[in-house]
Amino acid sequence: MAHYEIPNSGLKRDDEGKKMGMWLFLFTEVLLFGGLFLVYAMYRFQYFDEFKIVAEHMDITLGAINTVILIASSLTVAMSITAMKKGLDNVAVLLIIITIFLALSFMVNKYFEWSNHIHHGLFPGFEAFNNLEKGEGMFLFLYYFMTGLHGLHVVVGAVLLAIVIKRIMLGRITSENIVFQENAGLYWHLVDLIWIYLFPLFYLLH
Amino acid sequence: MTDTNTTAMEQSFWNEKKGIFSWIFTLDHKRIALLYLYAITAFFLVGMTLGFLMRLELIAPGQTIMEATTYNKVFTFHGVIMIFLVIIPSIPAVFGNFMLPIMLGTDDVALPRLNLFSWWLYIIGASMALLTLVYGPGSADTGWTFYAPYSVNTDTNVTLLLFAAFVLGFSSILTGLNFIVTIHRLRAPKMTWFKMPLFAWSLYATAWIQLLATPIVGITLLMVIAERTFGIGLFDPALGGDPVLYQHLFWIYSHPVVYVMILPAMGIISEILPTAAQRTIFGYKAIAISSMAIAFLGYFVWGHHMFTSGMSGEARVVFSFVTYLVAIPTAIKVFNWVATLYKGSIHMTPNLLWSTSFIFNFMIGGLTGLILGALSVDVHVHDTAYVVAHFHYTMFGGTIFVFFGAMHYWFPKIFGRMYNKRLSYISLTLTFIGFNVTYMAMLIVGGQGMPRRYYDYLPEFTTLNQISTVGSWVLVIGILMMIYNLVRSAKKGEIATANPWNGVTLEWQIPSPPPLHNFVKAPILSDKGPYDFSILDQVNRENLEN
């Protein structure tokens, strides 16, 4: 008897399925941050004045630069996918390298920002932090928590992009088989998108 | 565990590869399901032992076998094990993984590697939870709900346990995600949405809850960890936080998750009953859609856990009202099940009896739930043994009973052997009686005012507590007897045929145990939906040819 081929086999390559999986995963990420946004909203309401006072001391310039960096990186990722689809492997790799470079500069910026705060003793455990009003400490802590978690996502995204480069080199991502790169790109857009919300919440709303 | 009954052409999945690594790194959905089964059984036995010990402590007022602080730790660990390690993964991860691809007519889930990853996350999370017992400042004593501010202030090992729950949550999310993609992408060519078996529908509804509710609790637990680590008052009122906010965030997840526990169980009942009655399910669409309705409504009722924690009167009335609404789709299911059995040619099997026991228990669980949903009553019975009995009636008498029933239904398919039916009737009877004695007594004594989470009680509660404790002995004996029967039969039972219950869904159209790729020829799909028993003869004829 001939071997029966399962037409709807789960072991066949299914790009649509993989993309759907990624979208679903992004929902969960949005909800993960959604919980934090909810908590932020609650305490902003409760400690309106304190939030305002600390927010005025945030460095808008650094925040704005980081926003521009991330938006630019979203653009380069999108372009790399188009390049890959057109078979321009080298251009794609170059664009991803630029993206990773932008991710790194984002993190370096963040490092300077955080270390500046910590230098002034504005971190849990330091004298200056403990002397703050409750709401002010809450703002700063939410700032560390939310941008920290976001930073973690930046790092994960950058690692994913590095894997994309490796796979392009190995010929495992080609113009015909690009779903891994597309998914990494989707993830990167999410990282960007979350920052677009974090930026006004912590820097612009006074 | 032999392939005697499988075709010579394709070996059973048991024999395809050998060695421990062919199991713990397998991509086969059936083997992953069994990995979960073994782990979950082990954890269930641990949790059961803890429950047994708590009941023993409560056999008389005052201290009997453990101190108050030990009792606190024991109910916490009992709750955490039973919720995060047993009941949430139970049916989806074991029977969902094993049966969903087969019922859809395919050979694996859509993302097999992610499936294996979920199992590893589960094992890592479980190990972390167990580690809190031996490592660090002593195991947690907060109760499984981790309410702030106590969870922030206690010096027991809450941090690691919370992190374990976080990891387990992601395991659950990824399993759900996998099922959604599988159901969308891998149904057999002619299987439209409304021709899917109802178990698949229930897994679909469940998966959306897992996906959309779990991240919230994940982040909440992370916030408690951060609060403990950095001493910031996110939830601790002494530091400016809001403990009620914690409760909101916790129940926004933890109410929907009770439907993660019960919906798959309801799905399995919708499989077992048509097979037992040899006729199509009554109200297929109503059952399928009511699963989705329960999943949807379940998002808007979390406040009923907080009637006494400080909410506005309006909010409480709304939450109470929506809670009542959940009863409608639930009752739709129960009526449809009963109607399925009505005038059917019912075949008495152990799995049918487990299912009817479920309906009985779950009716008590559901009706006591309505009583708890009534504002004025809840204020009195909140945090009493009444609540404990209520959720054991739903989770244990409900989901776990169905888990056992599913074990008796699909056992011959999975292991290729039949268990001892006489012994299974005896063990079911003991479990059923023991269960109802244990928890009916707790229900009554709770109604009389005995609070939960106490190792001690007033003398007037003694008789009922003693009845309950004796009941728990019968219960444990019944369960151990059942497990003995199943474990023994997996090796020594009679060889089972491909279709011992005369079912018509796709898992009964393949050899027992299934070959690695499940299907050796195209399955028979009726135009009239998954429970069309007019194809039974054809199914059985084809099975003989294998």
Ligand code: HEM
């Ligand atoms: C096997 C027999 C079982 C026995 C004898 C048992 C007994 C108990 C007892 C005596 C309590 C504590 C009551 C109190 O002082 O507050 C308890 C709590 C609890 N049980 Fe069970 N139980 C069993 C199985 C289960 C199962 C199967 C589940 C769920 C799947 C479960 C879930 C829970 C939960 C969530 C709690 C609450 C823990 C807390 O208060 O934090 N139990 N059980």
Ligand SMILES: [Cu+2]
């Ligand atoms: Cu609830």
